[in-house]
Amino acid sequence: MKTSYHHGDLRQVLMDEAAKMIRADGEQAFSMRKLAAKTGVSRTAPYHHFTDKQALLCAIAEEGFRRFMLFDGSVVKDPETGMIARSVLDGFVRGYVRFAIENAEYYDLMFGGHLWKDRQLTESLTRESHASFRRYVDGVRHWQEQALILESIDPLRYAQVSWSTLHGMSRLLIDGIYVDEAAIEPICQNAAAMLWSELTGLRH
Amino acid sequence: MKTSYHHGDLRQVLMDEAAKMIRADGEQAFSMRKLAAKTGVSRTAPYHHFTDKQALLCAIAEEGFRRFMLFDGSVVKDPETGMIARSVLDGFVRGYVRFAIENAEYYDLMFGGHLWKDRQLTESLTRESHASFRRYVDGVRHWQEQALILESIDPLRYAQVSWSTLHGMSRLLIDGIYVDEAAIEPICQNAAAMLWSELTGLRH
DNA sequence: CAATCGATCTTGACACTGTCAAAATATAGG
């Protein structure tokens, strides 16, 4: 039932192996030739499944976006105020950061900049990533329709700023800038408190 | 009065030219050999001023940190509440993002991750960058001592989260992720409002 | 002024990279 001929779905094997290599030694140290060697094929074999090194990286990033969806839609109301509960924000922030840290090799490719910088994104990656963000904005808008958050919020603007916070934290933690791992929990707490306060207008 | 022999302070010329090249074509396309050619010296000449390509990039990043300082310390009080004025936050957020965008080639090296990822930072870069962040935390603490912001705030945690927001926004804007340039102003406004609200406990 | 010495630069070399063109091979359909 294999659709591949010589090497049982080489395409997927290449992507998995590449991700593993990047996780182990960093994107900087990754090379197409080493990937080919590790996979046990010739140097140029990967080029029949990916037009480019860039295309391979885009494909991995795209897979990252598909694994990423964490807006499960389930909401908890605060019984007193009727607004969204702090715990929802806590879970969301932790979920985001957790994904970024545990799948750092994917996260780096998704938002590492290098892919975005040169504007040579695969069209399908562009589509997938934009869809991912749109889901986020839609989720916020949905909260608003249910009166779980302030009416005065602009969902797009809130999405942009809150995503900035989440992304900035993730970079901070992944790269170990100014911070060590033990600080993850309190930082997430603070960020969640800030975002919740922004959404509800309430003070913790 | 030149301290250099053959090429009037080659070290600085290399750094400037490198920054210019990275600005023009991106870090990805930057190479030591092209830099040497552009500067009009031999391929290995730069290696007598920088032990590594990495060391060169670190030196540029370090220069970026020195150009960066934007915590000027001047504060404006809100006449009614006696707390820090919204305009201070506005200016700070805009200043940060402005620097990041206008000096994107420096900012990328400072926080692009690639330098931090492999832990091969120059010692002096580590020092300079940490000093830069410490200045930020100290600034917040100073505000607190003057009772310009809430007493309940943990300056370190606030610094980490707010820096996350600023950094995330900058990446978002520099890389053009999910956003176009026209949105810079409203996004800065929203972020400043959120941070100000977090600092003062007030609602805009 | 000449000799020397250290700082600065160049030349040559090596292993490694991405990727193209052409050749080789395996598989599927007729």
Next chain:
DNA sequence: CCTATATTTTGACAGTGTCAAGATCGATTG
């Protein structure tokens, strides 16, 4: 079986970071 097509390999080329050895320059000293 035989041919067309999908897949992989071999060979090649220009470009990369950087090391070792040599050449050259500037200043310092005798």
